[in-house]
Amino acid sequence: MAEIVWDRTILFLFPPDALLRHLVTPVLDRLKEHGFEPTRYAVLWHRPPGQDAFQETKITSVWKAYFYRQVDVVFDLGPSLALLVEDRSGAPEPHRRLRELKGASDPAQAEPGTIRRDLRGINVLLDLVHSSDSPDDSRHEAGIFMGEGHGTPLDGDQGPLRDLVALLEAGLPRETRQFDDVRRGLRSRVVAALWHDLDAEARKLAPELAASSREGAGAELAALLPGGHPLASFLACEFLPGGERFDLRRAAARLAVYGVSVDPWEHAVLQTSMLFPPLR
Numbered sequence: 001m002a003e004i005v006w007d008r009t010i011l012f013l014f015p016p017d018a019l020l021r022h023l024v025t026p027v028l029d030r031l032k033e034h035g036f037e038p039t040r041y042a043v044l045w046h047r048p049p050g051q052d053a054f055q056e057t058k059i060t061s062v063w064k065a066y067f068y069r070q071v072d073v074v075f076d077l078g079p080s081l082a083l084l085v086e087d088r089s090g091a092p093e094p095h096r097r098l099r100e101l102k103g104a105s106d107p108a109q110a111e112p113g114t115i116r117r118d119l120r121g122i123n124v125l126l127d128l129v130h131s132s133d134s135p136d137d138s139r140h141e142a143g144i145f146m147g148e149g150h151g152t153p154l155d156g157d158q159g160p161l162r163d164l165v166a167l168l169e170a171g172l173p174r175e176t177r178q179f180d181d182v183r184r185g186l187r188s189r190v191v192a193a194l195w196h197d198l199d200a201e202a203r204k205l206a207p208e209l210a211a212s213s214r215e216g217a218g219a220e221l222a223a224l225l226p227g228g229h230p231l232a233s234f235l236a237c238e239f240l241p242g243g244e245r246f247d248l249r250r251a252a253a254r255l256a257v258y259g260v261s262v263d264p265w266e267h268a269v270l271q272t273s274m275l276f277p278p279l280r
Contacts, residue, residue: 041151
């Protein structure tokens with residue numbers, strides 16, 4: 001087994017949102033175009049046990065504990081795929097090159113031509129890909145995400161990796177909804193469930209407001225309900241930073257009374273976007 005040269009080898013992670021959106025293959029193709037070749041891989045079926053160690057700096061220096069726990073929301077979505085990729089382009093500073101290729105952590109701030117912008121990451125947490133920033137980080141994070149054996153070697157044959165990706169994605173219905181799609185769909189289901197609570201004039205206005213992405217449409221929609229309605233505050237929520245925050249797991253019981261459920265993708269997109277602005 002070839003020795004890992006960490007100066008040119010980088011830990012690269014596809015979190016569950018990349019697999020759910022069936023975007024692993026396009027990213028692999030882009031990596032190949034820029035000279036990054038996968039050399040080892042590992043599937044994570046659950047949240048990695050070393051996740052807290054990996055995020056230690058953010059927990060202590062950047063994020064509040066409540067913010068950090070949103071990482072659990074992401075890993076609850078399904079499996080992840082970890083790779084070691086070797087830069088075979090011969091260009092200097094492989095970690096910097098890959099960091100520039102993937103784009104800023106906030107997809108809305110990422111430049112056109114980067115992975116996160118072109119493939120439309122949702123927000124800082126649902127941002128499609130992660131890569132280590134330095135050789136030391138790659139060595140450390142490989143142990144966290146791939147174990148001390150650092151995964152399964154590919155030995156120059158990418159076929160097994162591509163076949164595995166195809167199987168993983170075939171087992172997951174392709175997710176195409178962006179933030180506004182998710183919010184629009186949920187509001188529309190709630191309005192449909194409350195249709196008989198609306199008077200004739202409200203029924204004329206509600207469909208357009210439920211489908212609108214403009215700021216304040218939710219509050220206008222909520223105002224159509226009878227006074228004191230238990231779902232009014234839910235409809236009014238923008239699910240964006242700076243506004244009222246809902247714990248969607250707690251809200252589920254209230255929604256269930258009216259026959260409305262929130263699917264895992266909707267939960268992840270809305271819950272994380274209340275803390276981190278989504279790309280729109």
